[in-house]
Amino acid sequence: MTAAALSKLLGKNLDITLVESETIGTVGVGEATIPTLHLFHQLLGIDEREMMSYTNATFKLGIQFENWKAVDDSYIHSFGAAGKDCWACNFSHFWVKGRQLGIHYQIGDYTKEHLGSREGRFAVSPRSERTHAYHFDASLYAKFLRALAEKHGAKRVEGKIEQVQLNHHTGHIDALRLDSGKLLEGDLFIDCTGFRGLLIDQALHTGYDDWGHWLPCDRAVAVQTSKGEDPVPFTRSIARESGWQWRIPLQSRTGNGLVFCSHYMNESQATEQLLANVEGEALIQPRVIPFRTGTRRQHWNKNCVAIGLSSGFIEPLESTSIHLIQRSIVRLMTLFPSNGIVQADVDEFNILIREETENVRDFVVLHYKLTDRQDTEFWRYCRGMQIPDSLALRMQVFEESGRVYQNGTELFGESSWLQVLLGQGLMPQTYHPIVDMMSNDELARFLSGIRTQVRATVDTWPHHMEFINHYCKARTE
Secondary structure, rough: OOOHHHHHHHHHOOEEEEOOOOOOOOOOOOOEOOHHHHHHHHHHHHOHHHHHHHHHOOOEOEEEEOOOOOOOOOOEEEEOOOOOOOOOOOOOHHHHHHOOOOOOOOOOOOOOOHHHHOOEOOOOOOOOOOOEEEEEOHHHHHHHHHHHHHHOEEEEOOEEEEEEEEOOOOOEEEEEEOOOOOEOOOOEEEEEEEHOOOOOOOOOOEEEOOOOOOOOOOOEEEEEOOOOOOOOOOEEEEEEEEEEEEEEOOOOOOEEEEOOOOOOOOOHHHHHHHHHOOOOEEEOOEEEEEEEEEEOOOOOOOOOEEEEEHHEOOOOOHHOOHHHHHOOOOOOOHOOOOOOOOOOHHHHHHHHHHHHHHHHHHHHHHHHHHHOOOOOOOHHHHOOOOOOOOHHHHHHHHHOOOOOOOOOOOOOOHHHHHHHHHOOOOOOOOHHHHHHHHOOHHHHHHHHHHHHHHHHHHHOOOEEHHHHHHOOOOOOO
């Protein structure tokens, strides 16, 4: 992603080399995205139909959370806006009063992406909002972007990094020595070496803030299975005894994984549990991936910028990893050190990326903390754990006033926070007084009108797989 973006948008003025080794595997389990990826694709001029066909992709309208609030309970966090806001408050205030009046429609009935998810329908039109995302093969997506990067002048060098050479006076990175003996000098180094953090951590010793006390899962076991029924337009997140299972449908297969806490479940138990709860035949051997949730103390240190897993990791519950990669790339391009590294730009980059990362962290922690489950030791820990003050404030504000507190420009908007807060069982005690400017009959007509519009739109959408076959059927070669 980084090489493709820099070469396409800044490449005429840069000499870009990508060091990569065919002998080092990729994590390759992150197959779900969120709608912000459209912005990245627009910057790079990527055609949606071509990309989806190449990467075996399906559409994603949200995530279905099963067993999170309670066993056998389910809700969907969909993309798109819920209802219609007014200048003083968001739509949820009208919805809350409607419930008090006996209008008991779920919040998702006021969101077309939510209804489309439940009914397995979707379509893209030239005039439609880009509120959808994708499930795709991450390895094929990388190949797709590699071709784009090389087309715009990025040079790929095969090899492993054996040594990171530092400048004795400045502490900056001067060069990388590969296993072939080749020496690669540079002015700016982007660390995309994954959890190892070969440059940012092993060479520069940047430091890491561990968030495992808030996000206790530290392992994932992943497996691909053959295609079962037609793919649904949403990711499934199924809470288990000591973690949760994902199910991500592609056009020709399904991605599966179990994220778990090794303190409560060992790797053999996790693998056994995952294989007992998948559909279709396993296409590969299950693979266990250890991880540590948290963030680098600096994402940009000296002349090295960490992007992706090398910069930190928030588990894949809300499919945010690719988004955070994208945000780092865009921030780097806006603050690009074309005339040498300026510390003020480095500081701004680190402040902004840290803030965005912490906002995402809080949203993910919310799913674990706000639960009625006490049936296992893992869930009792999550329910009782201390949480960041920033998240505690959001929960308090919502419960006491119905307002969704927003912290600057953050990834997840009011609709996302609203759906998860309600889905996990937190109901506001009151609503904004401006709602009472409507009579009860006016409010009922207002709510009914939105539901009718949502239903009318979704009724025009074809079945999800029917539209895929027409729009972006996977390549057969």
